[in-house]
Amino acid sequence: MTTQPVSEEADPDYRVCATAGATTLHRWYCLGTGQWRTTGWWNAANAVTTVADYTQRTGNRHFAWVINWTFRVARWRHAHFVDKFFDDNGWWALAWIRAYELTGKEHYLAASRRIFQIMTTGWDDTCGGGLWWNEDRKYKNAIANELFLAIAARLHRLSPGDGGYLDWALREWDWFSASGLIGKNGLVNDGLTAGCQNNGKPTYSYNQGVILGGLGDLYEITGDTAYLRQGEAIADAVLSELTTPSSAPQPGILIDPCDASMTGRHGDGSQFKGVFARNLVEFCRHSDQPAYRDFILRNARSVWVHSRNAKDQFGLLWTGPFDTADASRQSSALDVLNAAVLLTSSPPVASEPTGR
Numbered sequence: 131m132t133t134q135p136v137s138e139e140a141d142p143d144y145r146v147c148a149t150a151g152a153t154t155l156h157r158w159y160c161l162g163t164g165q166w167r168t169t170g171w172w173n174a175a176n177a178v179t180t181v182a183d184y185t186q187r188t189g190n191r192h193f194a195w196v197i198n199w200t201f202r203v204a205r206w207r208h209a210h211f212v213d214k215f216f217d218d219n220g221w222w223a224l225a226w227i228r229a230y231e232l233t234g235k236e237h238y239l240a241a242s243r244r245i246f247q248i249m250t251t252g253w254d255d256t257c258g259g260g261l262w263w264n265e266d267r268k269y270k271n272a273i274a275n276e277l278f279l280a281i282a283a284r285l286h287r288l289s290p291g292d293g294g295y296l297d298w299a300l301r302e303w304d305w306f307s308a309s310g311l312i313g314k315n316g317l318v319n320d321g322l323t324a325g326c327q328n329n330g331k332p333t334y335s336y337n338q339g340v341i342l343g344g345l346g347d348l349y350e351i352t353g354d355t356a357y358l359r360q361g362e363a364i365a366d367a368v369l370s371e372l373t374t375p376s377s378a379p380q381p382g383i384l385i386d387p388c389d390a391s392m393t394g395r396h397g398d399g400s401q402f403k404g405v406f407a408r409n410l411v412e413f414c415r416h417s418d419q420p421a422y423r424d425f426i427l428r429n430a431r432s433v434w435v436h437s438r439n440a441k442d443q444f445g446l447l448w449t450g451p452f453d454t455a456d457a458s459r460q461s462s463a464l465d466v467l468n469a470a471v472l473l474t475s476s477p478p479v480a481s482e483p484t485g486r
Contacts, residue, residue, distance in 0.1 A: 144474050152181065169401075176461055180404070181196055212245060219249055299347075303348060345413075380436060427473060430469065439455070
């Protein structure tokens with residue numbers, strides 16, 4: 131059954147919206163692989179995270195079994211969720227951290243710790259430090275290092291007696307902040323050149339999101355407002371530089387540098403915007419800037435009203451129109467709907483870990 135469209139003026143019930151989106155996402159799930167058809171390996175890790183967020187935010191456990199089934203089945207594709215790409219590994223580490231926060235089951239946390247330990251082997255002194263993108267060791271990019279920071283900081287929060295995680299998080303941020311990856315416009319570029327300079331490649335929205343997760347946790351751990359201010363600077367730059375202009379039919383809606391090339395096509399870029407929305411709403415726990423809340427709700431509403439077809443499938447462009455459907459587009463859009471649930475629940479659904 132499809133959900134009836136809402137009028138331009140109506141305020142949707144975001145729990146209903148998120149449930150419609152999660153139901154449609156589930157139709158792509160494959161029991162045999164523990165993954166979602168129409169999308170790739172690292173996207174599946176993001177889908178696990180999205181399902182965990184949906185479960186926690188709405189209280190609806192209808193799809194929660196997917197998390198453990200994926201853990202049991204999908205890990206055989208790559209040995210315990212590890213392949214040659216350090217960023218792929220990082221997405222799975224974050225997924226199992228989120229599963230642990232939802233359920234309190236130690237095997238998820240143990241998996242994250244194991245993945246993180248393997249990720250540390252990607253660090254060396256080239257460019258003064260930082261992780262390589264993969265085991266070929268030819269490219270140091272932002273996303274692998276942001277994930278490393280976010281995982282280390284969150285593992286420290288979940289196991290504060292282990293100072294090694296905090297040491298890695300601080301070491302990563304010291305390197306990242308001095309590396310030149312944050313460009314002159316305040317946004318994070320894709321990576322470094324062979325000469326260890328900012329390569330000027332696109333400022334993908336997921337690179338702006340994952341760093342917010344790490345900075346938010348560092349602020350919570352240390353109380354140092356410098357982390358909070360840096361996160362706000364990046365978030366403000368996104369709202370200024372990566373959104374539709376005020377003259378657009380749908381102003382203030384998140385756009386990604388790859389949207390134009392991805393419209394009607396399938397690939398990694400359709401995942402990016404949801405990662406930003408997911409991390410921005412978590413960052414809102416630390417920063418009470420009204421603009422962030424307004425941005426999330428404006429984007430969630432636009433997805434629901436303008437980028438949805440009659441089957442409750444969501445397209446690439448959050449402004450609309452709907453282009454085509456796949457599990458990556460769906461889980462990405464569900465991220466912003468989950469965020470809207472958190473912000474509009476009355477009383478608000480707690481965003482802190484549960485089941486512990």
